[in-house]
Amino acid sequence: DIQMTQSPSTLSASVGDRVTITCRASQSISSWLAWYQQKPGKAPKLLIYKASSLESGVPSRFSGSGSGTEFTLTISSLQPDDFATYYCQQYRAFGQGTKVEIK
Amino acid sequence: QLQLQESGPGLVKPSETLSLTCTVSGGSISSSSYYWGWIRQPPGKGLEWIGSIYYSGSTYYNPSLKSRVTISVDTSKNQFSLKLSSVTAADTAVYYCARYGVAHDAFDIWGQGTMVTVSS
Numbered sequence: 001d002i003q004m005t006q007s008p009s010t011l012s013a014s015v016g017d018r019v020t021i022t023c024r025a026s027q028s029i030s031s032w033l034a035w036y037q038q039k040p041g042k043a044p045k046l047l048i049y050k051a052s053s054l055e056s057g058v059p060s061r062f063s064g065s066g067s068g069t070e071f072t073l074t075i076s077s078l079q080p081d082d083f084a085t086y087y088c089q090q091y092r093a094f095g096q097g098t099k100v101e102i103k
Numbered sequence: 104q105l106q107l108q109e110s111g112p113g114l115v116k117p118s119e120t121l122s123l124t125c126t127v128s129g130g131s132i133s134s135s136s137y138y139w140g141w142i143r144q145p146p147g148k149g150l151e152w153i154g155s156i157y158y159s160g161s162t163y164y165n166p167s168l169k170s171r172v173t174i175s176v177d178t179s180k181n182q183f184s185l186k187l188s189s190v191t192a193a194d195t196a197v198y199y200c201a202r203y204g205v206a207h208d209a210f211d212i213w214g215q216g217t218m219v220t221v222s223s
Contacts, residue, residue, distance in 0.1 A: 034208065034209035034210070
């Protein structure tokens, strides 16, 4: 089975910072990777699919890149609404999550 | 706009079977473009895929749960269901149903989630 590993587990940042989260797959998954944002008490929300495609309605400050086994989610300028936990996912496997906290 | 809503008991006794239903509204569960899945999240922990089903009835299960999981679909009611047998405290979690788009290769629409506690 494919395993997904995210880093870091926790990230402290300030409003306006550029933030990057990494996700690694245990074997090549081409570009079949999605990113989600989850806030406390809420369901996850799809941000990025197929590694780099922005879901409709998602702000353009979010972007995704990568292929094969290494992927990144970048928030170009962190906004107050972006403090949340982010997960990568390849069909049956989710990463363990990255919590973005206020510095 | 398509919406998903989970329903079922919030409390299940150890060794019994957890049963949840997801009702799809605002669209058809019989679309060829989507699968329908269950994902859970134990308190304070990450997301775990449980399994998925196609409207035709084809199922796909997490190998770690396969022996205890059954997912079924009722197209006449626009619903799909989850049964998890022989539950223990480790099965306590928020359970989400979600739509998996083939084109997106991602879960693009989620239910709000329902908390299920396993306790005597």
